[in-house]
Amino acid sequence: MRLPAPRETVPLLLVAAIAAILPVFGSDYYLGVGFALFGWIALVQSWTIVSGLAGYISLGHVVFAGIGGYVLVLTWGAVPVWAGAVLGALAAGLFALLVGLPVLRVRGPYFVILTFGLAEFAKYVVINIENALGKFGRLILGGPQVETLYWAMAAAALAGTLAVIATRRVRLGAGLAAVREDELAAETIGVPTVRFKLFAFALSALLPGFVGALFVLRTGYFEPAQAFDPVISFTIVTMAIIGGSEDARGPVLGALFLVVLSELLWASFPQVYMIILGALLIGFVLFAPNGVAGLLDRLRSTGGARAAT
């Protein structure tokens, strides 16, 4: 067994520490912020498995959250709450398996656009189903308390972080890294590329399904345009760009950065927030393509070089 590297311990400890500290304040506000933060961490970690490790950039990851949320409301009352959330996760994973084979045949910008289109398609399918059923938003009454949801989401964030760490350690992670670098070369060295990509895609869909179910439980209602809102997909990618998506640190740092920034600015200066966000994105893409995590690595390696001389 290899010793855990900082890139593994740092994100785990960070998530655990935040989860432990926030409830100390004893206010629902902090629990709410923590719930959102952990939701984003779980989403971005999941996205990182297929888009960071394998290099297949998904711009439609909201579809899995939307499916999770929809399954939760459909099964509401029929099965226990947590069973509904788990079913949501499984449904999202199953959906990924079904669409993965054709979708993962295309690469690069085509994959980006296809995933975006797929999520929009799913959104309008659900909107039409709901309209046909005469449902205009569904209310969920008597869901779990904020504190319960908070802990469930913290567990999801931790699970997502562990999933990225574990994937990077095993054969799957090495194979995905080869796929990201050069898929044909990956095939010649014996990576079962189709199977690995499909598995990674399904893996990256499970937690978002669960997270989407928790989102619905938190807001207390399901409305397709909101549950499948493409801005959620964009935010995932933004967080991954800002934090980095090479390993499990990036998603934690990116989500933390953006959630804190939006808490500080959104309420008082919404316009300024979007401007700052745009500027940050440009800055990171141009000067720090591996995000905050990459910047930390660079600082450490130049610091180490200076110490050595």
Next chain:
Amino acid sequence: MNDGALLDVRGLAGGYGPVKVLHGIDFSLPGGRITALVGGNGAGKTTAMAMLAGLLEPDSGTIRYGGSAVEGWGSARRVAAGIVLVPEGRLVFPDMTVEENLRLGAINRQARRHTADGMEQVYAQFPRLGERRRQSAGTLSGGEQQMLALGRGLMSRPRILLLDEPSLGLAPMMVDLIFEAIGALAAGGMTILLSEQNVGLSLELADRAYVLENGAIALSGSGRDLLGNAEVRRAYLGL
């Protein structure tokens, strides 16, 4: 099946969709020998290599490896079974270090256990790779990249090495070095299929050779015989 052939190919035909590149070729690889597949650009060498490696589905034909028919096996299964392609253009992972490239070469389950041994053997064979183990592969020279591609192939613990154009774009000194390494591998018992445009050098090295022209085998024989063949001398060696 020919006596002692580790790999035997009959009637291999196909190409890319409607474009037929190979029109039914037969050849076999005796164990522990170098067999060369020579011919000009577009003759179908790379297509044949891709079909052997499981990267391209042939329209028809059989490929027997040991006792089993391998057509229908995916590339991963063929690598695990010991049929390993070192592709044309080398295709090293440019942003990864030499060591990471080699480590990935051993990604199939059988080879993974032997990663450390394999790495040691590759560094012993190509000391230059050892010197550059922490360097990213994209910064290596063409010859060094070819060494790395060869080393990465060896990490898969092959029984048959399919070398597609290993001399392509290399300086003459590097070509000599690579061919020397190929000779050493065969001397160590490796079965090798060498696809080359460098006809003269390949025929010198090969025990047996096939001349591929327009997707069909035009000539075959021992390397030495073909070197003396008037047609080969005129068409490929410019003599």
